[in-house]
Amino acid sequence: MKPKRIILMGLRRSGKSSIQKVVFYKMPPNETLFLESTARLTQEHISSFIDFSVWDFPGQVDVFDAAFDFESIFIQVGALIFVIDAQDDYLDALARLHVTVARVVAINPNICIEVFIHKVDGLSDEFKIDTQRDIQQRTQDELADIGLENVPISFHLTSIFDHSIFEAFSRVIQKLIPQLPTLENLLNIFCANSLVEKAYVFDVLSKIYIATDSSPVDVQSYEICSDFIDVILDIGSIYGGARQKHSERHPDALDETSSIIRLSNDLVLVLREMNQYLALVCIIRADNFKKSGLIEYNVQCLQSAIQSLFSSK
Structure with missing residues (x-):
């Protein structure tokens, strides 16, 4: 199989780098508290049965910034994972998500778009469901307003303190395996x-x-x-x-x-x-x-x- 490219995006402190370190580098979840925010675009090649590279976009990056050759980056991407901090006010994150989806789909219509509703370990089961329902509904409504109601987006409740992050990544990776x-x-x-x-x-x-x-x-x-x-x-x-x-x-x-x-x-x-x-x-x-x-x-x-x-x- 050819190496796959996965993009991690989200606002600052949403948990992108922590996810990467826990899933692929076996970092204990408690130690991720000491990770610094991503200041620049980083690329990590994960060499295993499934060869792929994980690109971690800084939270402050503007998708329309001319400094990034956005088209050449996303034309080869298999999956975009957008991480939203469920314990924070996520309206700004949703606005960034909607802009990003519109731009990315225009470049690569076949990309898999995955939303990780992250840091749900501190939430009650009822609040988790309500949060996922609210984020999903707001996203669908916003995309429908700009004519993108048919864009398939998957939503996952995740935390690095249990198996949910591995379960979510499993479902993402499976979409990239033709066999x-x-x-x-x-x-x-x-x-x-x-x-x-x-x-x-x-x-x-x-x-x-x-x-x-x-x-x-x-x-x-x-x-x-x-x-x-x-x-x-x-x-x-x-x-x-x-x-x-x-x-x-x-x-x-x-x-x-x-x-x-x-x-x-x-x-x-x-x-x-x-x-x-x-x-x-x-x-x-x-x-x-x-x-x-x-x-x-x-x-x-x-x-x-x-x-x-x-x-x-």
């Missing part, structure tokens, strides 16, 4: 033939899931699978010396880490590395896991299919 429908179909076939409750394919380094089966995503299952990856990575960092030496001797060999955890609620978590970058994490009922040989065979078939699907990487 997504095929990958989802493979997971559906795997789940049906293995009696799996839920399956995710994660980008291990970022904990972004690039695909899941068609059954509904519930927050709890995603959080469990995401935390499972953290546990395995932490253990691997302690006991991974032998693996590292083996990888150095055999650079083309696959790192086929696998792990199984049985939970107290009669569910089994299974993790299996698909390749150097991706891991399959699935949830299975304990009764269905009795057919572990069949499940292992199906995992191997899925692994082979995924490797073939992304062999152009």
Whole structure:
């Protein structure tokens, strides 16, 4: 896949840089309090299974400023993420959003526009819903007034203090993966033939899931699978010396880490590395896991299919 370009925009102190540091650089959320505001346009290349660059626009930048070659920047952008601080007065942010959308869509009609309604960790559930509804309605009304009522915009409630920011970024990244429908179909076939409750394919380094089966995503299952990856990575960092030496001797060999955890609620978590970058994490009922040989065979078939699907990487 060709590298994708993602633009982060929003007013000053909206949380753009914090999002980037937490998701891609594993910075503890509490430490983001000490980050300085972005003073200039920054570019970070994220090298993982999904190669893409994240451009962080300073909050004070005027999209009409002649100092920026706005057209050359946005013509190649896959997704625009506009971050709004939900705990602040967001009317100025909405005005900036509306101007930005109008300008960007004129340059790149195929761009994915995502609005992160951010810092919602301090809000009640009712207030979160009301805030999202208000922002969404104001945006739709404003764009309709200028003839852009058909521009698709997705809205996400996010916080760096829980898994919501990873969930939101996962949904953004999925829109940039052309093989997504095929990958989802493979997971559906795997789940049906293995009696799996839920399956995710994660980008291990970022904990972004690039695909899941068609059954509904519930927050709890995603959080469990995401935390499972953290546990395995932490253990691997302690006991991974032998693996590292083996990888150095055999650079083309696959790192086929696998792990199984049985939970107290009669569910089994299974993790299996698909390749150097991706891991399959699935949830299975304990009764269905009795057919572990069949499940292992199906995992191997899925692994082979995924490797073939992304062999152009």
